[in-house]
Amino acid sequence: MTLKQLEALYWSSVLGSFALAADRLFMTQSALSKRIQELEAEVGVQLFDRSGSRARITEVGQEVFAKAEHILRLRDELLVSARGPRRVKGTCRFGISELMAMQWLPQLVSEVRTDYPEVIVEPHVALTQELLDDVERGESDFAICPGSSQDPEIVSEPISHVELYWVGSPSLFRKKDIVTLESIQSHPIVSMSSQAGSTMLLQSFAQEHGLKFRRILASNSPDAVAAVTIAGLGIALLAGPYVERFIREGKLCRLQVEERLRVPKLPYYVHWRADNSRILARAVRDIALRLCKGEGGSISH
CATH class of the missing domain: 3.40.190.10 (Periplasmic binding protein-like II)
Known part of the structure; x- marks a missing residue:
């Protein structure tokens, strides 16, 4: 059993798609499927039900997923402890509205590069509903935009109001x-x-x-x-x-x-999934929260 196999399981479950998980891990879908099949062979049970149009995680797979998530979090904590926060590696994908991108994106990217020089950030500029949908599906680690999600698993931290x-x-x-x-x-x-x-x-x-x-x-x-x-x-x-x-x-x-x-006034928030405990996602999100709240709750002209 390898960490790469657990990552394949984690992202396939979070995103509900082998194709999206492969894209997230910068690999082909066939390579990702092979990792999951190898993991299934090792644990001796099927972790995904492939009988429908989309692979769905099984009940046993959910139990394995919970433990895999814990192991991956411990891996991240170990690396931070050994290397220090500036040596954190990985990719953080987040959504941002056009107004917030104009206001904060250059400074956000600059601060991430300063604090975490080995981290790759992938911002996605879009409209509110698309950004919220991406967060709900797990395709984005967080989103900076107005609006509210109907998903009870989404945390929304207020940052400002725009007239x-x-x-x-x-x-x-x-x-x-x-x-x-x-x-x-x-x-x-x-x-x-x-x-x-x-x-x-x-x-x-x-x-x-x-x-x-x-x-x-x-x-x-x-x-x-x-x-x-x-x-x-x-x-x-x-x-x-x-x-x-x-x-x-x-x-x-x-x-x-x-x-x-x-x-x-239109309220703006930083939205993220409550179950997203990745150290990298939290680190970049915290920078975004600090920057966006720095204007005392309003957006400057």
């Missing part, structure tokens, strides 16, 4: 105009897809307050949403730190809205 601005083209609104619900409904709402954190918040807010908006979907890119809004095709609800540059340039104006249109 959302109603914005429109100066050709449609004057700076001092108070925009009412009636006037805002005469223009379509330009929004990102339903997977974006700001869109999720708007939908929830509208449902809670009985508001109805005529939405047009521009793109998964905030730049595209901004461009459509600048063109005067509608109004948008976007993160303040993102649209400040367009406001300064006179391309957009921040709308002064009546009380019932004031949307709460």
Whole structure:
């Protein structure tokens, strides 16, 4: 029995896929399957049920998995004890929203390289729901994004709140105009897809307050949403730190809205699976938490 065989079992169980586990371990699927078959031959029982379209871990496999996880954690602790934290090796995959990437990614990567020079970081920039799905499936070690997971096994640590601005083209609104619900409904709402954190918040807010908006979907890119809004095709609800540059340039104006249109700040979190006890994942996650909380709970412009 080898540690490599236990790693193959661990990631195949966590990710629920031999193909994803092989990708995580930088090997071919056939090589990973061979390691698991060798482990099964040694323990004398089948660890995965391969009768369906996807291999599923068996009841005995779950017991072996728990012990394999413990052994791998002890391996990591031993290496840290012997080499020191700066000699930790491995790959940490994490998800991050576009706004957080603009704000924190360069500094996060820089600090990881300083503290753990032999660690490889693989950030994935995407929309909120995709990032949460990746964490739930175990494909990402953590994610920095807004939103909340319905999975009770996901831990979400709050890090900041971002103010959302109603914005429109100066050709449609004057700076001092108070925009009412009636006037805002005469223009379509330009929004990102339903997977974006700001869109999720708007939908929830509208449902809670009985508001109805005529939405047009521009793109998964905030730049595209901004461009459509600048063109005067509608109004948008976007993160303040993102649209400040367009406001300064006179391309957009921040709308002064009546009380019932004031949307709460968008909360951001670091999300991770409670059962992810990997030392490397925790180390990089702790750096992310420290950086993102360093602004006193708000995102700078």
